[in-house]
Amino acid sequence: xxxxxxxxxxxxxxxxxxxxxxxxxxxxxxxxxxxxxxxxxxxxxxxxxxxxxxxxxxxxxxxxxxxxxxxxxxxxxxxxxxxxxxxxxxxxxxxxxxxxxxxxxxxxxxxxxxxxxxxxxxxxxxxxxxxxxxxxxxxxxxxxxxxxxxxxxxxxxxxxxxxxxxxxxxxxxxxxxxxxxxxxxxxxxxxxxxxxxxxxxxxxxxxxxxxxxxxxxxxxxxxxxxxxxxxxxxxxxxxxxxxxxxxxxxxxxxxxxxxxxxxxxxxxxxxxxxxxxxxxxxxxxxxxxxxxxxxxxxxxxxxxxxxxxxxxxxxxxxxxxxxxxxxxxxxxxxxxxxxxxxxxxxxxxxxxxxxxxxxxxxxxxxxxxxxxxxxxxxxxxxxxxxxxxxxxxxxxxxxxxxxxxxxxxxxxxxxxxxxxxx
Numbered sequence: 001x002x003x004x005x006x007x008x009x010x011x012x013x014x015x016x017x018x019x020x021x022x023x024x025x026x027x028x029x030x031x032x033x034x035x036x037x038x039x040x041x042x043x044x045x046x047x048x049x050x051x052x053x054x055x056x057x058x059x060x061x062x063x064x065x066x067x068x069x070x071x072x073x074x075x076x077x078x079x080x081x082x083x084x085x086x087x088x089x090x091x092x093x094x095x096x097x098x099x100x101x102x103x104x105x106x107x108x109x110x111x112x113x114x115x116x117x118x119x120x121x122x123x124x125x126x127x128x129x130x131x132x133x134x135x136x137x138x139x140x141x142x143x144x145x146x147x148x149x150x151x152x153x154x155x156x157x158x159x160x161x162x163x164x165x166x167x168x169x170x171x172x173x174x175x176x177x178x179x180x181x182x183x184x185x186x187x188x189x190x191x192x193x194x195x196x197x198x199x200x201x202x203x204x205x206x207x208x209x210x211x212x213x214x215x216x217x218x219x220x221x222x223x224x225x226x227x228x229x230x231x232x233x234x235x236x237x238x239x240x241x242x243x244x245x246x247x248x249x250x251x252x253x254x255x256x257x258x259x260x261x262x263x264x265x266x267x268x269x270x271x272x273x274x275x276x277x278x279x280x281x282x283x284x285x286x287x288x289x290x291x292x293x294x295x296x297x298x299x300x301x302x303x304x305x306x307x308x309x310x311x312x313x314x315x316x317x318x319x320x321x322x323x324x325x326x327x328x329x330x331x332x333x334x335x336x337x338x339x340x341x342x343x344x345x346x347x348x349x350x351x352x353x354x355x356x357x358x359x360x361x362x363x364x365x366x367x368x369x370x371x372x373x374x375x376x377x378x379x380x381x382x383x384x385x386x387x388x389x390x391x392x393x394x395x396x397x398x399x400x401x402x403x404x405x406x407x408x409x410x411x412x413x414x415x416x417x418x419x420x421x422x
Contacts, residue, residue, distance in 0.1 A: 030311025031358030039366025130221025146193030319406035355399025
């Protein structure tokens with residue numbers, strides 16, 4: 001009996017709303033755009049934060065990245081014919097880290113320089129990454145062909161190279177890949193493998209690998225190219241001596257990462273009088289990104305929630321006008337025995353029907369909008385169950401909250417005065 005009464009009241013509410021189709025439609029638009037904007041903005045925010053956190057995770061949550069940087073005072077005092085500039089991480093730093101800290105699981109030294117590479121008439125500038133086989137364990141990338149560097153390559157000074165897919169396509173197009181001989185600078189290397197690489201930034205950190213990388217054993221890089229880098233440009237002559245450009249450290253447990261980073265920094269301070277290095281902790285960036293994501297979602301949700309608030313005010317406005325128009329109807333219903341709670345439920349059902357239909361249409365709009373954003377701009381968007389159902393629940397709650405006052409006004413109408421109303 002009670003269920004049939006509720007169904008009858010819902011049908012009556014829909015019928016009353018259909019009597020003023022345009023007015024109901026315009027009132028519903030506020031809720032439609034409010035819910036649609038909440039869904040769309042939450043999905044855009046989720047997509048952006050997920051992409052940023054994915055990039056940071058690629059650096060390794062257990063990793064610490066040490067990088068050589070040129071001291072600020074040397075940048076400011078550099079001249080056209082400056083003497084050699086010596087700075088950065090040392091081979092001794094690598095050895096000390098490897099032998100001193102028991103929480104270090106793996107460690108990879110990295111030497112970086114740029115050289116022109118050639119295969120026949122094809123030439124392109126590649127970034128030489130002199131490292132050990134540990135690099136590929138700390139920066140895991142898919143092997144497309146061949147193999148990675150091996151311990152014997154480093155120990156035996158094997159002139160072998162592992163190219164990225166981008167470099168292989170540019171240099172080895174239409175040629176056989178594995179076993180091909182390429183020239184890097186003035187030296188010849190055998191291509192033993194091809195890997196996929198990532199590029200870009202994670203937060204404010206550069207991802208260790210780039211599309212134009214070629215990986216060679218560290219011992220070979222040091223023997224063939226040395227530690228002194230010379231660069232000539234218009235009117236300037238730059239000589240720098242950097243032993244290692246990066247050291248990537250993997251810690252045995254995630255809870256040891258931040259204490260280990262502090263201990264490593266204290267050790268480096270003892271042996272580096274100048275601030276010629278920096279320490280990056282992807283785990284700290286990951287936590288910062290997660291905190292930023294929460295803040296971003298709250299801000300976006302609040303901005304979009306204002307649209308729902310405006311929609312709720314529109315519902316209240318139209319229901320107050322409806323109460324005035326239907327005063328005589330209310331008086332008749334009260335005169336034949338309708339109770340106040342029945343009058344309240346009648347008007348509340350109308351507002352909830354209005355806000356629910358608007359919420360459902362808004363969800364459809366909100367689901368389509370991120371897909372269009374991704375299609376036209378390439379920006380990643382992520383729809384989550386929370387971003388879909390939460391706005392719908394809020395829209396229903398808005399209908400109830402903003403419908404209570406008009407419904408209460410309707411229930412307070414004096415039946416005798418209402419019957420006299422024209």
